[in-house]
Amino acid sequence: MDIQALRKAHPEHWMRAAAIRTLTLDAVAAANSGHSGMPMGMADVATVLFQNHLRFDPKAPHWADRDRFILSAGHGSMLLYALLHLTGYKQATLQQLKDFRQLGARTAGHPEYGHMEGIETTTGPLGQGIANSVGFAIAEEILRARHGKNVINHHTYVIAGDGCLMEGVSQEAIGLAGMQQLGHLICFFDNNNITIDGTVDMADITNQSARFVASGWHVIDIDGHDPVAIDDAIKAAKADPRPSMINCKTHIALGHAAQDTSKGHGALTDADQLKAAKEAYGWSGGPFEIPADVKSQWEAMGTRGAAAHAEWQARFDKLSKSKQDEFNRAFALDAPKKLSAAIKSFKKDASEAGKKVATRSSSEAVLGVINPIMQETVGGSADLTGSNNTKSPDQGVFNPDNRAGRYIHYGVREHGMAAAMNGMVLHGGIRPYGGTFMCFTDYARGAMRLSALMEIPTVYVMTHDSIGLGEDGPTHQPVEHLAMLRATPNTHVFRPADSVEVAEAWELALTEKKTPSVLCLSRQGLPLVRTDHKTKNMSAQGAYVLADAENGKRQAILMATGSEVSVAMAARDILEAEGIGTRVVSMPCWELFEAQEENIRKRVLPGGPVRVAIEAGVRTGWDKWLMGERGREQKSGFIGMPGFGASAPAPELFEHFGITAEATAQKVRDLIA
């Protein structure tokens, strides 16, 4: 690569891009860790994008109609931090660049959503950003259809590397975007042919351009260091109705001794090599110093968007007050005032009807009430719509012919769905929920963890939540998944017992702003246990007394969730008939219960009586509740799964694994004997 020729051909562009390269080198050297090569390789693309195309206003980083810029290759975080600093985002101070990767800095090793304005999503786990970007672009399409292009009309740009494109989730994203013809989505492929282990062909010979074309994308191949070609490609991409992939042939760590090598992927900290690279760039000055003329050119990019933003604001201000309020409400993730009353009314009706209903069906009924009053919900399923019961009649299907549709057929793409939902929440204005079989949380885990880490309220509808799904067998029967989800920080795991608790779970999930929710729902019919209709959302306490000892001294507390709450109630009937006073505690959401004051927890789970937990999953995690507050002695037992399930009709499985009222009653008798 003759970088002197590049310098001469476009000297001003060159110095702007060199600002990114040198800030990267300096920050990585200061941290003595990080990834230098990617920002250095993609500096030209990013410079042209920010200079000529990206619609953004650093003074208003949350402007709803800004273009989104997503760095899927998150290890190249210095590219993003440099861009935000150079264009004048106030949180992206020079000191932050100097504190790259240090405790408490906004400039974490990988871009962390919420740490710094301008970071649109957390990336680092490869493939997530490109899969998020599909959600951003879907959100843009839906909101453009709803509010008109005067209000929403922007692009989503994403940079993906070889690593992102080798990850399976990228195929799910590419397939979904291609089918949906997301014309406002533009992906730059940083085609540098280098991975950590060596050249890409050590592991992959995929023709990425052909692969994207196969899924319906518009593809342009360019030299990723030619600013004119970059600009032309972006123009062409914007003009095409399909999603575009710009395949940018680049050189990792351009101009450094480690250029085009695996070493260039990592931290380039050698002082002499750093000096040599800067000299080759024609760059003078000390670490973190930007020549005034270069800095002012970048600042000009940062101020350019103010005018577009002001014009947008003027258009927005012309909307009716109610339209503005509705728009702002959705972006603020505020629930509509009507929601609470609608849920209460649903609960009353369900309680009075007293029907045996699968909680997945109850969920469908609740959505039938919620979706019409919350236009920001966008539902979907990974090809299990009829099984997950995720679609309500009013939604319409989102596709290229119906951008106003609010239901997405994600295809058999659990991971892509989860990541796209994260993208929709992050875009703003949308509250997505999506369903699959609970066992396939395994496939979606990569994105579900990021919902929790980013503190965003994505909603997962996980049906077929135990051996209760029956004949499909152990590959489809979650047993460890409740434990896994509960072990994940900042995740609300709801396992409602009946229609009333389902409605309460949905209310909590859709009023939450910082925490993802997982609704674990049964395939099989469950009797109503909340026969005493209460207006209060009891699930908000996480756990509560469903029925207390009546016939005799309270000798036992049965704790259960979901489908096993009715098992506990039946066991209580047996025990009470024998004079063994028995309390049943329904625990639809452990995390909310843990968040209660100790006196509330003790009131629900007082010391003394023996405790038996009943859940058709593994025991992991239950010991916390079985051992009582502050480790007090507690005779206790567990009724649940010893390991994986089996293929058979569901009632036989519950008998086979001993998850029955009689087994529960016997456990209590043994404990109090």
Add this chain to the structure above:
Amino acid sequence: MDIQALRKAHPEHWMRAAAIRTLTLDAVAAANSGHSGMPMGMADVATVLFQNHLRFDPKAPHWADRDRFILSAGHGSMLLYALLHLTGYKQATLQQLKDFRQLGARTAGHPEYGHMEGIETTTGPLGQGIANSVGFAIAEEILRARHGKNVINHHTYVIAGDGCLMEGVSQEAIGLAGMQQLGHLICFFDNNNITIDGTVDMADITNQSARFVASGWHVIDIDGHDPVAIDDAIKAAKADPRPSMINCKTHIALGHAAQDTSKGHGALTDADQLKAAKEAYGWSGGPFEIPADVKSQWEAMGTRGAAAHAEWQARFDKLSKSKQDEFNRAFALDAPKKLSAAIKSFKKDASEAGKKVATRSSSEAVLGVINPIMQETVGGSADLTGSNNTKSPDQGVFNPDNRAGRYIHYGVREHGMAAAMNGMVLHGGIRPYGGTFMCFTDYARGAMRLSALMEIPTVYVMTHDSIGLGEDGPTHQPVEHLAMLRATPNTHVFRPADSVEVAEAWELALTEKKTPSVLCLSRQGLPLVRTDHKTKNMSAQGAYVLADAENGKRQAILMATGSEVSVAMAARDILEAEGIGTRVVSMPCWELFEAQEENIRKRVLPGGPVRVAIEAGVRTGWDKWLMGERGREQKSGFIGMPGFGASAPAPELFEHFGITAEATAQKVRDLIA
């Protein structure tokens, strides 16, 4: 679809294929659940494959050089069960077909490895089978290179549906197979254009043939109901040096009223429609009845392979006794006799050297000892070879130019790697291990669960196992992953504390036949804690007393794993100096400890002293050990992670999150106060 024309064109073939279709209809009707359409759609392909190509001997289902047949679209399990029954696998009785999906039957809802001979792998979670098949084909290449084509020379056939190909893991499999030029891998794509939610184009417009071509595959498009075309395609596929994809245009539920509809995907149980379908097929007789001439044609296919098997046996018998023994040993998953002594010697040297080493580096050193004496090991990494320390110098890299290589650059494909490793174990003759960052167990979960469910000893090397990885930050720092892995049934989760425990963990992982192992290893250097060299594998007990109270009455037990064992030892030093007798228990593998007799567990963790657990992860699961045997009262505490980590140098993070010797000592002081 004019099925009468099909009948007339190839009447004998038609009836053979109809046997699959009618058995499927009858079994699904008997079970009143299941998936009819896929077996009915792919019956022609399967019939031609079994009749003209598949090399198999139902009398010897474990014959090492058989062709492998994998049903990635596992919901179509009746296709496989029908084939095994018709060709005479003795476990595939007619009664088993009648008991389809019933408790205790070998004919589970989805094919379960180990339930019935002839089931090569467990499928159902979509995409797994095609990803397994890549591992099968890699194993075949390696063993062919090693033993010669007189001993190993067979094909791997896999049927994948639209669902498999929409799952991201399929792209990882396709990319890996294409780069590796796995010419003995042949994939049939059941291109029926139907998914559960509707036609495929509701979610995907990918040109699958073009997609496979883009990754280096040989592709043939055919009518999947034309037996001549099917046969020609298989011949062409076998002749081509690349992996082949045969794109079979098929009709789901062929000949049934539900043909070409989503309904056809599921259970077709309507009696009248079933009768009409059988009439259209020209099929007479009652449920599960096969005309004698059709049955005998199928049986002939089943006996055809005996000759090839006998010829193979004759060739095999000509090998030297030592070659035969080595071949059989590897297929039996028996460790070589030398292993135990080699591990003991390594432990002695490590113990005497007393160096501070990262456990990932210790692992590399152990592999340097193991790999030369266990030729069946095949290592690899998902593009983190230098970080996972998974390659030993003797292995050589497996690629199209070096089929004898025993190290695989999997690319950035954690899920594909895990599934391919499962395929290698299932093939036989290979013990694979593969590495990534522990946080990315999230990506590999789908396949890791299947290792556990199938009871196969795949080995996962998960490095960078805590905040100890430092600056890469919370996206890369596992905190809930130990809990998740421990919650998974039949999984040995090792978190060794030093070089000695690493060697012990490897010994246990590589002598195990039924359980996958996960080795959780540190990025950061760890001091040697097993200074008193013992010959015995202490990790085999799961947990053991590393150091006991010396200066004073035993008042505290500190429990820890991995990098926190040395923290516990340092805390013990502090406490002992204060006269507080303190025991340290290292717990490298909970599952093995749980499997001990109660008296052993009580000897290690006696009641009385306060207990503090120290682990740089979430608390989930620890309560079991903190609360003591039989729920005895136990004052206890936990030093670990309250939630997600942060980006900073590792030592600062341990201070920041309070995972230190002093914090541990203070917790003990508080508890005994």
